[in-house]
Amino acid sequence: xxxxxxRKERFNAAHRLHNPLWDDAKNALIFGKCNxxxxxxxxxxxxxxxxxxxxxxxGYVIDMKVLSGLISExxxxxxxxxxxxxxxxxxxxxxxxxxxxxxVIWQRxxxxxxxxxxLRIRLYETERNFVEFSGN
Numbered sequence: 747x748x749x750x751x752x753r754k755e756r757f758n759a760a761h762r763l764h765n766p767l768w769d770d771a772k773n774a775l776i777f778g779k780c781n782x783x784x785x786x787x788x789x790x791x792x793x794x795x796x797x798x799x800x801x802x803x804x805g806y807v808i809d810m811k812v813l814s815g816l817i818s819e820x821x822x823x824x825x826x827x828x829x830x831x832x833x834x835x836x837x838x839x840x841x842x843x844x845x846x847x848x849x850v851i852w853q854r855x856x857x858x859x860x861x862x863x864x865l866r867i868r869l870y871e872t873e874r875n876f877v878e879f880s881g882n
Contacts, residue, residue: 748864750797751807755817757826760787761842764831785829788871790847792821794855797864808863820854844871848879856881 762785763777773781780786794817798807828834830842836850848869856865866880 747799748797749800749807750795751810751813753794753796753810753813753817755792755794755814755822757790757792757822758787759790759825759828759830760785761830761837762786763841763843765841785831790825791870791876792817792851793868793870795864795866795868796859797866798862808859816855816858820858821851844869844875844877845879848877852879852881 762782763780764773765776768776794813796808796813800807824834830837830847832838834842837846840846840850848867851869852865852867855867859865864880866878868876868878870876
């Protein structure tokens with residue numbers, strides 16, 4: 747019997763959507779205001795889902811304090827109040843779209859979680875725009 751547990755976190759970050767292989771006109775056409783050369787910011791909301799068997803000794807799928815600490819170390823401390831393009835190594839060569847951010851978050855957390863757990867990331871860039879990634 748598998749159960750999903752969820753942890754919600756927030757971080758604030760700036761980014762610019764830009765493809766260096768395109769000229770300014772094409773970047774502006776495709777990315778619009780998100781291509782502002784001075785960047786723009788979001789108040790991201792991150793929901794991490796961990797799915798697994800309930801441990802018969804603890805009654806937990808995963809200790810939420812452990813999960814919270816992991817998210818803090820791997821994501822919040824690295825991304826909060828940062829310019830993703832300039833301050834975060836993964837995005838110096840990768841366009842920091844919500845899709846790419848979600849995949850990178852999933853990879854960072856997947857590397858730290860026991861393989862017995864399933865992992866899904868939901869990342870809200872705005873109240874109405876969000877992406878999900880589960881490794882598939």
